[in-house]
Amino acid sequence: MLDKNGIAKRIAKEVQDGYYVNLGIGIPTLVANYVRDDIEVEFQSENGVLGMGPFPFEGDEDADIINAGKQTITTLPGASFFDSATSFSMIRGKHVHLTILGAMEVAENGDIANWKIPGRMVKGMGGAMDLVASAENIIVAMMHTNKVGESKLLKKCSLPLTGVGCVKKIVTNMAVLEVTDDGFKLLERAPGVSVEAIKNATEGRLIVEGDIPEMDV
Secondary structure (H helix, E strand, O other), X not given: OOOHHHHHXXXXXXXXXXXXXXXXXXXXXXXXXXXXXXXXXXXXXXXOEEEEOOOOOOOOOOOOOEOOOOOEOOEEEEEEEOOHHHHHHHXXXXXXXXXXXXXXXXXOOOOEXXXXXXXXXXXXXXXXXXXXXXXXXXXXXXXXXXXXOOEOEEOOOOOXXXXXXXXXXXXXXXXXXEEEOOEEEEEEEOOOOOHHHHHHOOOOOEEXXXXXXXXXX
16 A cells, blocks of 8 residues: 555656646645656646745755645746736646646545545635636546545535546545546555455445556556
8 A cells, every 4th residue: 555655756747848837735736746757747836836845854855945735845947936816827728738626525526525524624715726627638546435434435525526527537545547438447545455455445346357456656
């Protein structure tokens, strides 16, 4: 089974040369640490940064350089800073090739809920609503189950939705899944995780075809 860094490593394999990529809050922010050195990728953060690098080493942080999750970041040569209007023009104009988001729930039809937990105070949906409405390639990074072992891959989301039918692929601590018209298609399983365990942890419809390979992470 993967930890958060393992999930980020596997998602980094989906990033292609020349991509502009938006990283959401949480696990997605780790992806920048694992992208191959032989490709050029521009990471965008909706608070107005293009050209994010890996997280800084302890002692090298600059409190003025942060991502949308208020974490300190590094920037690569040629990076630029701009206002929110410009940032969301990039997003709404579909200039971002890949969006990587965290989620609390994903439904078998690709619906995503990732902004509100009942009973907790939140300021609003934030940039996620623009990302899910505008992005054509969305990968979700998440744990397969919640803290009490209940599936987060559902027939239908129970939490307020962020977007409808927008998720293309999901990478969890247990599996890589593609969202299809018929449900979640199992593509890969995490090292040491059986297909049966993934079935038991998935409430939504799970499609299993042939032998399922282990992830290479």
